[in-house]
Amino acid sequence: MDDEYVEAVLSLVERIPAGRVMAYGTVAEVVGESLARGGPRLVGAVMASYGGAVPWWRVVTASGRLPPGHEVAALRELVAEGCPLSPDGTRVDVRRAAWRPRPTHDR
DNA sequence: ACCTTGACCTTGG
């Protein structure tokens, strides 16, 4: 696991505003624009090992499902932030909550 | 070096 990649992922996750979310795949996509792309699974691996220090609950699956094994804790945080949820309240309404960083217009 | 695993994604049934 490359430290640089880990840092890129974590710093990006930190930028996700409260009440909004990003899918693993989207994170992989954005990070991949500047670094070697790993794919959604690698992002998941990073979050599993190093995600504790950042708002990990704002990263969900593409279908709005919460991280396996952490649904309860994640849901608590998301509700507290007023994140849009699906009718049954067990998943995130990705269509409304999806967030993307503004394009970096450097140089 | 080979095989299995994983906080994934998309498609088809």
Add this chain to the structure above:
DNA sequence: CCCAAGGCCAAGG
């Protein structure tokens, strides 16, 4: 809407 199958890429045994 849920489930299974394939594709994906790196880490760990």
